Amino acid sequence: MTATTPHPMKRRGARKLAINQLRQSEHLDEARIDAFLSRHEAPIVEGPKCTFLWRGEADEVWVTHRIVNQPQRVPMKRLPGLSLWWVTIELPEGSRVEYQLEIRRGEHYEHTNDPLNPHVAHSPVGSSSVCQAVGYRTPPWAQHDPEARPGEMHDIHLHSKALRRQTTSRVYLPARYRDSTAYPLLIVHDGDDYLNFAAMKTVLDNRIHTLDMAETIVVFTNPGDRLREYPNYAAHARHLSAELIPHLAQQLPLVDRPEARALMGASFGAVASLSVAYRNPDLVGSLLLQSGSFVFTDIGDEHEGGPAFDPVVKFMNRYRDQPRRVADRMFISCGVYEPLIVHNRSMVPVFESTGTTVRYVEARDGHSWENWRDRLGDGLSWVFPGPQKFVYE
Missing domain, CATH: 3.40.50.1820 (Alpha/Beta hydrolase fold, catalytic domain)
Incomplete structure (x- = not known):
């Protein structure tokens, strides 16, 4: 791709990611976050971009996964002054990734499934939330x-x-x-x-x-x-x-x-x-x-x-x-x-x-x-x- 070639996403007139539209909203408050979460299932999958969300009070929050050769604790960002945390991860088409959220409050660390995600996988050692990227289908x-x-x-x-x-x-x-x-x-x-x-x-x-x-x-x-x-x-x-x-x-x-x-x-x-x-x-x-x-x-x-x-x-x-x-x-x-x-x-x-x-x-x-x-x-x-x-x- 040359410097003068438009980015493929721009050529297709792609919209901004939903999380970025929210972040740029005027008068952003908890009520607007309520409406946002009512419209979107987490993670929000938009092409290769998967946006993970968590809502609550904490000092730090991470998405934890086991994708080899990738950072397995991905820090989430907080919307300033509000309760919503987010991070966007790019996943290839057809990917299926099991993950959990790690939440720190002071010296206490909690590992939990994603409460905003209805997709859960079970195993002999417990359960995990599942991110189904674009192109994944249960056979x-x-x-x-x-x-x-x-x-x-x-x-x-x-x-x-x-x-x-x-x-x-x-x-x-x-x-x-x-x-x-x-x-x-x-x-x-x-x-x-x-x-x-x-x-x-x-x-x-x-x-x-x-x-x-x-x-x-x-x-x-x-x-x-x-x-x-x-x-x-x-x-x-x-x-x-x-x-x-x-x-x-x-x-x-x-x-x-x-x-x-x-x-x-x-x-x-x-x-x-x-x-x-x-x-x-x-x-x-x-x-x-x-x-x-x-x-x-x-x-x-x-x-x-x-x-x-x-x-x-x-x-x-x-x-x-x-x-x-x-x-x-x-x-x-x-x-x-x-x-x-x-x-x-x-x-x-x-x-x-x-x-x-x-x-x-x-x-x-x-x-x-x-x-x-x-x-x-x-x-x-x-x-x-x-x-x-x-x-x-």
Whole structure:
């Protein structure tokens, strides 16, 4: 753009941001702020500009988020003499960002969701407000479709000698399930979290209903000590391969071939899926790995993940040093706003070097359950395509 070229926003005759119109109002007072807030939902999204708002008395206020390589505490400004605080952040099209507000009153700091924003995301560790930038839409497959016949859920309890504990899993049977039909099997790590925070049953119902995914039996497993059992833990791999899958095969009509079995998980659950396949190379044909905690080091063993990542780093370093094919196909997704994006990008060519077919997807999102939910439709349909594309005989 040259010095004489009008700015694109000016060429289109763009209006001033709503917050700037308010700031330049005559006789600005609390009543005018009341009217302003009644007309706008926070954050106010105007093209790439997202204006965050908070109203109240405080000494300082910040927007806090986890976008990698960006300041994660963005100070808000106060309208002089009034109760409204604001800051405008530019976000690329299609972005979805979870955030909270940090409020300081004297020596007291409060972290809270945005009271002006109705969009809230939930996770096992709490909730966050959500900024949906221009171009972001919740995928239709993640929303309830009254025409989609629902699958059935059943609990199974199995005592694991390998893990030395009782296990509880949820079994999803597709809507048209028949004992006389053999089905592929998908095992999901952190199963209850996928059900509670990633709408996975809804996604399964919808994708199977539209024939974008094969009718599949899905088992939602749950960990005991997650940080111990998931990073390349021999007992966990033995539980899946020698206890759970054989038990399921006795109880349910499953296709008994590796290409009809898949493992999936997010974060540490992705590491668990990869490591189980690594220890049992003929067990599954596909892996669905979301925001895998694939932390490794190129020199030495020092890393910034803390002690919980020590076994992960040891496993990933060994795998990178001597990669081998553990599945025929991998669907890998990661958010560009999370620190793990570097590790996931780096692992794709390593997996491909083994002859594995890899589909890799990035999103303008973070390390969150709704990010993983939004990638499920494509991932599930790619791992087990609908009957018009793939038939188990």
